[in-house]
Amino acid sequence: MKKFVYMFNEGNSRMKELLGGKGANLAEMTAIGLPVPFGFTISTESCNNYYDEGKRISPEIEAQILHSLKVLEEKTEKKLGDPTNPLLVSVRSGAVFSMPGMMDTILNLGMNDETVKGMAHLTDNPRFAYDSYRRFIQMFSDVVLDVDTFFFEQLLEEYREQKGYASDPELTAEDWQVVIASYKKIVKDRTRKEFPQDPKEQLFLSIKAVFDSWNNQRAIVYRRLNKIPDHLGTAVNIQSMVFGNMGNDSGTGVAFTRNPSTGENLLYGEYLINAQGEDVVAGIRTPQPILTLEREMPTVFQQFSQTCHLLEKHYEDMQDIEFTVEKGKLFILQTRTGKRTAQAAIRIAVEMVKEGLIDKNTALLRVDPDQLNQLLHRRIDESYARQILTKGLPASPGAATGQVVFDADEAEALGNEGKKVILVRPETTPDDIHGIIAAQAVVTSRGGMTSHAAVVARGMGKACICGCEALKIDLKAKQFFVGETVISEGEMITIDGATGEIMMGEIPMIEPQLSEEFQLLLQWADETRKLGVRANADNPEDAKKAFEFGAGGIGLCRTEHMFMDAKRVPIVQKMILAENYAERKEALNELLPMQQGDFEGIFDAMHGFPVTIRLLDPPLHEFLPDKEELLVEVTKLQILNPDAPELVEKELLLKKVRQLDEFNPMLGHRGCRLGMIHPEIYEMQAKAIFYAIANLEDKGVSVKPEIMIPLVGHVNELKEMRQLVIDSALQVQEETGKSFEYSIGTMIEIPRAALTADEIAEEADFFSFGTNDLTQTTFGYSRDDAEGKFLQAYIENKVLPENPFAVLDRDGVGKLVETGVKLGRATKPELKTGICGEHGGEKSSIDFCYETGLDYVSCSPYRVPLARLAAAQATIRKQEKSLQVQV
Numbered sequence: 001m002k003k004f005v006y007m008f009n010e011g012n013s014r015m016k017e018l019l020g021g022k023g024a025n026l027a028e029m030t031a032i033g034l035p036v037p038f039g040f041t042i043s044t045e046s047c048n049n050y051y052d053e054g055k056r057i058s059p060e061i062e063a064q065i066l067h068s069l070k071v072l073e074e075k076t077e078k079k080l081g082d083p084t085n086p087l088l089v090s091v092r093s094g095a096v097f098s099m100p101g102m103m104d105t106i107l108n109l110g111m112n113d114e115t116v117k118g119m120a121h122l123t124d125n126p127r128f129a130y131d132s133y134r135r136f137i138q139m140f141s142d143v144v145l146d147v148d149t150f151f152f153e154q155l156l157e158e159y160r161e162q163k164g165y166a167s168d169p170e171l172t173a174e175d176w177q178v179v180i181a182s183y184k185k186i187v188k189d190r191t192r193k194e195f196p197q198d199p200k201e202q203l204f205l206s207i208k209a210v211f212d213s214w215n216n217q218r219a220i221v222y223r224r225l226n227k228i229p230d231h232l233g234t235a236v237n238i239q240s241m242v243f244g245n246m247g248n249d250s251g252t253g254v255a256f257t258r259n260p261s262t263g264e265n266l267l268y269g270e271y272l273i274n275a276q277g278e279d280v281v282a283g284i285r286t287p288q289p290i291l292t293l294e295r296e297m298p299t300v301f302q303q304f305s306q307t308c309h310l311l312e313k314h315y316e317d318m319q320d321i322e323f324t325v326e327k328g329k330l331f332i333l334q335t336r337t338g339k340r341t342a343q344a345a346i347r348i349a350v351e352m353v354k355e356g357l358i359d360k361n362t363a364l365l366r367v368d369p370d371q372l373n374q375l376l377h378r379r380i381d382e383s384y385a386r387q388i389l390t391k392g393l394p395a396s397p398g399a400a401t402g403q404v405v406f407d408a409d410e411a412e413a414l415g416n417e418g419k420k421v422i423l424v425r426p427e428t429t430p431d432d433i434h435g436i437i438a439a440q441a442v443v444t445s446r447g448g449m450t451s452h453a454a455v456v457a458r459g460m461g462k463a464c465i466c467g468c469e470a471l472k473i474d475l476k477a478k479q480f481f482v483g484e485t486v487i488s489e490g491e492m493i494t495i496d497g498a499t500g501e502i503m504m505g506e507i508p509m510i511e512p513q514l515s516e517e518f519q520l521l522l523q524w525a526d527e528t529r530k531l532g533v534r535a536n537a538d539n540p541e542d543a544k545k546a547f548e549f550g551a552g553g554i555g556l557c558r559t560e561h562m563f564m565d566a567k568r569v570p571i572v573q574k575m576i577l578a579e580n581y582a583e584r585k586e587a588l589n590e591l592l593p594m595q596q597g598d599f600e601g602i603f604d605a606m607h608g609f610p611v612t613i614r615l616l617d618p619p620l621h622e623f624l625p626d627k628e629e630l631l632v633e634v635t636k637l638q639i640l641n642p643d644a645p646e647l648v649e650k651e652l653l654l655k656k657v658r659q660l661d662e663f664n665p666m667l668g669h670r671g672c673r674l675g676m677i678h679p680e681i682y683e684m685q686a687k688a689i690f691y692a693i694a695n696l697e698d699k700g701v702s703v704k705p706e707i708m709i710p711l712v713g714h715v716n717e718l719k720e721m722r723q724l725v726i727d728s729a730l731q732v733q734e735e736t737g738k739s740f741e742y743s744i745g746t747m748i749e750i751p752r753a754a755l756t757a758d759e760i761a762e763e764a765d766f767f768s769f770g771t772n773d774l775t776q777t778t779f780g781y782s783r784d785d786a787e788g789k790f791l792q793a794y795i796e797n798k799v800l801p802e803n804p805f806a807v808l809d810r811d812g813v814g815k816l817v818e819t820g821v822k823l824g825r826a827t828k829p830e831l832k833t834g835i836c837g838e839h840g841g842e843k844s845s846i847d848f849c850y851e852t853g854l855d856y857v858s859c860s861p862y863r864v865p866l867a868r869l870a871a872a873q874a875t876i877r878k879q880e881k882s883l884q885v886q887v
């Protein structure tokens, strides 16, 4: 018989896939001998079975659950539903990958009109017993019976007001009994049924609800965002309850073994005295920092910090631990790998190597390259005298500016319009996730560092401030107040998530710097990786940034960007509009020194590293005014002012714009096709490069230029353009009396080029795969239209697994890259190969490039550190794989 249910002493941490992360860790902690309340886990396979059976718990699984319940009853010496000695349990979801707050939890299950009396008697604390019962009714009704918490909250608030109470702890046992009667009436009115009194019925309804919550909207959104497969299913953990709300010698909390925001090796977290389970995470009351527990409960604190050390050593990673103290006795309810910011991930990884806990390879694999974005972006300029409006808890670092919005839907709508928004809420719930995704940052007036907003924002690398209690939010009026100051929806604010400060308006930001630990980790990455990392840069500033971030050269300098400078566009237009060769030459002669200056700046910034310069690529009409706007202008002049002196000129311009107009510009007259028809343009560019080299040679700067011809589809194109570059070099050498080295290669960005790479390699010293165009031409998707039109729907409907413009499509585009490398190297074994499309800065594509044997990847300067790390990870993974094969 297949086993679907496991007692906590039957599993271990390697069984995550079956028991979910939470279940596997509970089993592991039970095995180590930690004080874990006993229970059992219903496997993820049961969840899949539930869906296969048309959302029904099969008799086989039901029998196993009942059997495990019996074992639990024997072990705890309590019985579910026994009025004199009732067993109470929690029912919690537990997926393979942690999805904090996305699925449902039920506490105090087993309470009913009879067991509540038993609890009151056993604990000698009727107030506690009735409070627990009403919490259970509220949670169960919300999760299982679909009766919104709002109705209960509203009733409770009215009751408090009527009695003149300021907060819940003032309610007596008798008060709670009155509230419970009204709660049950709400349930009856809304569901037309009595609140279920049979604890077994409560149990099975709850298990079903947890299975159902695997497919609730927020869980689906979370899975999509974090690329968690839908088929994994969730496990359900049934655990005997311990109570943190049994008086001032009880409490509950969450702690990280190191600071999840900065990485500092210091116990970090918070707790609430006399509170239950979700109170800390839900962010409804602002909790105490964990270190004050040392004063309040010294023995418990001692035991807890020892447990934290033990768990961190055992798992060799920073842990996120939930605990409860029941009448002075410590219980551990959960441990899992703690989510952390990029800054913390790096510091923890580096320090753990120094402490001898992990090795360098493990440290390199611990940091997600995608997270590094957080550190490579701008911060508030330190020299700016901040005028701080107010301060909250620094829940997730980073600075952000945006207009204030108070609602997740509004945040999403404005975010989709490309607006920068900051979501301001009293607290966030998992239902706000789409708003958090769309926002630059999140601010909440309640909740602590482990509240929902803080955890989710840290996970996404967004700035976040929590528990900013000075902020009084009026959701109806769409305003918040700080003392006398009023900020309305739409006004700009700036926040600093590292300090918790909120400021009005926009504030100057500065460029990022890499911390010492970050530099060290990247140094380890460089020692490990075999794949080169270069940057795409078109100007000296970007080249400097690329060098600073550790690029080993420039893999793509798009020279058209040098043509787009406002001062240069008129000269470029003069070149395009030239009636004859002489006129065109004159314009080109004006452009040459400008390009030469740019090249000198870039070469100088790269200190002798190779620089790949691509000759002009886009169609010429990109440098001319928009056809429709021009047509309107000309027509207006023709009607209203036909004698205007500029009309003739504008008509001429319109004629040229029409001549250059194309149906499919991306497949039209661009790339090397420009050089073929107007060789003088490429000749000017080549000469500008060579003059720059000659000039720098005098200054002792060594330069390694690689001249790259774009969009080649047939070897004859490259042959002709190569000759043109060689001739230009000879002319400059003759003129200046200098000799210099250079190489000539091509982009591989048309399928035909990849398929005939053996022929093309005859004329090329290097290949650079332009996977933006190669994706466009392989799929036949216009890169300017697809993403805005149909691609999103394709991804949502799983027609495509990923956006192929972001993540390299291995099966199609990847095959062409492999073919290109193989054929090219068959002709020329020493052929240098790289990639310079957007994929060069994306971790899984980088992995592919390494597997395919490319020499380097090239990406934007800000992604260079990411690429260095991802390249090291690719190397380590390959080594690990080959070790496994040998074993």
Ligand code: PEP
Pocket: 556, 558, 617, 749, 769, 770, 771, 772, 773, 774, 836, 837, 838
């Ligand atoms: C490419 O096509 O991948 C490429 C790098 O060139 P561009 O994006 O400029 O067309």
Ligand code: MG
Pocket: 710, 749, 770, 772, 773
């Ligand atoms: Mg291209």
